[in-house]
Amino acid sequence: MTRALRLLGVTAVLVLLAGLLGVGTASAGETDPDPLAGAPAKGACYDLTYKQGWEHSVPEAPVECSDDHTTVVIAVGQLKAGVTWDSPEKTISKNVGAQCGAAFAAKIGSKPALLMYSQYNWFWFAPTDAEQEAGARWFSCHLASLEDNALSDLPDKLPRAGRNLPDVLARCYVGRKYAATTCADRHDWRLSYATVVRMKPTAKNLDKAAKRICPRHVSSRVWLRSAVPIDRKSFAIGCSTKTHR
Incomplete structure (x- = not known):
């Protein structure tokens, strides 16, 4: 891209x-290149x-x-x-x-x-x-x-x-694809809690951590989890509350 x-x-x-013009060498009489x-x-x-x-x-x-x-x-x-x-x-x-x-x-x-x-x-x-x-x-x-x-x-x-x-x-988050957005925009979920989990970021570990952590940190019966790998041994997990906006 x-x-x-x-x-x-x-x-x-x-x-x-990619493919932008390069800067050639200035010839005699030309202004010195200005990097800024x-x-x-x-x-x-x-x-x-x-x-x-x-x-x-x-x-x-x-x-x-x-x-x-x-x-x-x-x-x-x-x-x-x-x-x-x-x-x-x-x-x-x-x-x-x-x-x-x-x-x-x-x-x-x-x-x-x-x-x-x-x-x-x-x-x-x-x-x-x-x-x-x-x-x-x-x-x-x-x-x-x-x-x-x-x-x-x-x-x-x-x-x-x-x-x-x-x-x-x-x-x-908004919509069926759970697109991230600001909470000033139309949304269906709001991030309530986030923390770092020291486990390998596998699907199984993400689900396990979410089920253990999220119910205690949201204010709705249903909740949404999101996660971002940090390295091969940890990930950040987020717990979002269902909203009515």
């Missing part, structure tokens, strides 16, 4: 850019739609953060030495993922159980072709809160992931 939304929920989904040509400022806010998140470069100008906005720049990284926009997708992905992931963790947190309570995600944009021709090597990491098919308006203050988040950030 190219030019796709770059997200990090509890597990990262890194979608890569066109880069946004850290903290800049944008009012983007979910569809616009699929563009490979930021499709809109920034807006005042006091106005409605759906993303905020949490970092402006640069490709490391030896990496260009013509490098293999896997190489670019590793470089971008390391820097944006670190910025996300610093801003929102990195504990899997706490991340499950939120719809926080990150995605990234590359420079335009013209900016790349000017020598741009930057990429911008944007924080967002995802509904099932939209971006939620962000509040003025962005609390770290955890319990008691405002509805526009909190995780709920």
Whole structure:
């Protein structure tokens, strides 16, 4: 996939850019390459739609953060030495993922159980072709809160992931496919409790842990369980209460 939304929920989904123009060597008399040509400022806010998140470069100008906005720049990284926009997708992905992931963790947190309570995600944009021709090597990491098919308006203050988040950030589920969405959006289930289980993340262990943990942490007779593998010996499990919205 190219030019796709770059997200990090509890597990990262890194979608890569391929085939973009490389930066040639400047000839005599040309301006020196500028690695930050066109880069946004850290903290800049944008009012983007979910569809616009699929563009490979930021499709809109920034807006005042006091106005409605759906993303905020949490970092402006640069490709490391030896990496260009013509490098293999896997190489670019590793470089971008390391820097944006670190910025996300610093801003929102990195504990899997706490991340499950939120719809926080990150995605990234590359420079335009013209900016790349000017020598741009930057990429911008944007924080967002995802509904099932939209971006939620962000509040003025962005609390770290955890319990008691405002509805526009909190995780709920909707529909027969149990799509994750914010609790400000239409939903059928709300995450009530999440914890880390030190067991191999097999289907049998997930079911066993859910039956042991969830009934004590939900307020409805029926409940929904969700889980995210952390490594080969542990996983985070979430228990959701049935709602009437």
